[in-house]
């Protein structure tokens with residue numbers, strides 16, 4: 001079953017960034033001997049869900065099989081039919097799910113399956129790919145991840161303003177990989193004007209990846225002609241307006257890439273759900289901080305997070321933290 005669980009999680013990982021407003025769910029079907037029959041993942045909005053894609057691939061072999069799904073099968077008819085019904089119709093004997101569905105209209109899949117004689121097992125596990133979506137449906141706004149690159153002593157630029165490059169190539173490659181899994185990238189007008197960024201997700205050779213996030217700028221100043229204007233971007237006057245507009249148009253998972261004024265604003269709004277820090281083993285002693293102002297006057301008031309990932313990336317260190325961890329009862 002460990003193999004099937006891994007296969008389901010992996011299938012969900014692959015479609016991150018392509019499924020909003022739906023969650024990136026993965027499903028694996030195994031037969032009675034434990035052999036993997038099929039995998040499936042959520043299609044873009046309006047398309048089949050993970051379970052249906054896996055069932056289609058399995059065909060008749062789904063009868064009597066075990067389905068491992070990263071999220072409780074949905075039980076409602078939206079743009080597609082309920083997955084719980086598709087599983088019973090296909091004759092699946094057992095369903096293992098890793099995360100309970102907190103989305104009220106879709107919940108109840110486990111009960112539907114049990115009522116029809118399917119063995120249902122809830123095997124709680126933190127599925128990283130689902131965390132942003134879970135947070136978004138609980139908060140009724142997109143999940144916000146604050147990302148920054150800094151030196152070991154917390155500076156994002158030197159005293160002369162230079163910041164290219166604090167981290168190495170491997171870290172920058174990871175940033176681009178991550179961008180492709182997000183619905184939008186947000187920066188302030190300060191960064192848009194100072195850096196003339198393209199905010200695209202690219203491969204190391206500079207070519208653009210097939211899936212691109214929306215490009216969002218927050219602030220009232222005009223962004224001069226440059227990369228962003230050429231590619232097209234959305235601009236909102238405040239962080240609240242940006243989050244509202246993104247939520248209403250299907251945005252569930254967004255990345256705030258700075259700068260320090262905008263990052264402090266999102267923290268003051270208590271709208272930072274996760275942090276990604278790329279820390280370079282370098283010291284500056286002075287320079288520009290990750291935030292441009294104090295957000296806590298004493299240690300007891302510091303904004304704290306739970307560390308979920310620490311790993312070396314090239315010669316740098318990647319840290320991931322979350323405010324809350326959802327998904328298991």
Ligand SMILES: NC(=O)c1ccc[n+]([C@@H]2O[C@H](COP(=O)([O-])OP(=O)(O)OC[C@H]3O[C@@H](n4cnc5c(N)ncnc54)[C@H](OP(=O)(O)O)[C@@H]3O)[C@@H](O)[C@H]2O)c1
Pocket residue numbers: 147148149150156157163166187188189190191192194195218219220221222237238239257258259260261262263265292
């Ligand atoms: N190392 C890193 O990870 C990193 C990442 C990004 C940027 N940077 C650096 O950061 C520097 C730019 O920083 P910055 O602080 O000047 O700019 P910024 O944070 O990108 O943008 C600041 C602007 O955002 C808007 N804004 C912020 N909070 C707001 C709020 N609560 N309501 C409404 N608007 C709000 C305002 O725009 P208006 O004034 O237009 O209304 C404000 O002037 C650049 O040099 C860049 O290279 C470093």
